[in-house]
Amino acid sequence: MEKFRNKFIAFMYGRNGPDKLYRASVAVFMVLAVINIFVHSVILSVISWALFIWTMFRCFSKNVYKRSQENQAYLRLEEKVVKKFGMTKTMLTDKEHCYKKCRHCKAYLRLPKRSGTHTAVCPKCGEKITVKIR
Structure with a gap:
């Protein structure tokens, strides 16, 4: 062998x-x-x-x-x-966060799940994004 x-x-x-x-x-x-x-x-x-x-x-x-x-x-x-x-x-x-995609660079943003309209800044491209969470 x-x-x-x-x-x-x-x-x-x-x-x-x-x-x-x-x-x-x-x-x-x-x-x-x-x-x-x-x-x-x-x-x-x-x-x-x-x-x-x-x-x-x-x-x-x-x-x-x-x-x-x-x-x-x-x-x-x-x-x-x-x-x-x-x-x-x-x-x-993940039930504690809401995930939204940046329109500019397509990166995912992890946001706390609080209802209302929020403004977030994409960490990848710096674009300001207005997010509506229900």
Whole structure:
């Protein structure tokens, strides 16, 4: 077994290997495969297997620079999505504050939940905003 392990390590030397995009695409492949068990769609099967082949190609590719760029693009997209949904979760669970978006820079302002009309200053762009809280 040790001999096989050493040969595999030698084979993977200089190759991209698994990264965050690899893990995400394998997860999507598995979800599509499970859905396809119940749906029995040829199109879904082709899409899921094409995704799997692309994932394995990325993993064993020797063009590490190109695969690294792909992974960085994925990480930027993932950060945007996580940031968006993280703020949504915060806004839904926080009962003591009201969240309003700045019209100028689109930053979220966290304001105390007191009814009435208030004037707030955006900490990001300095724009004065009149906010009506019910």
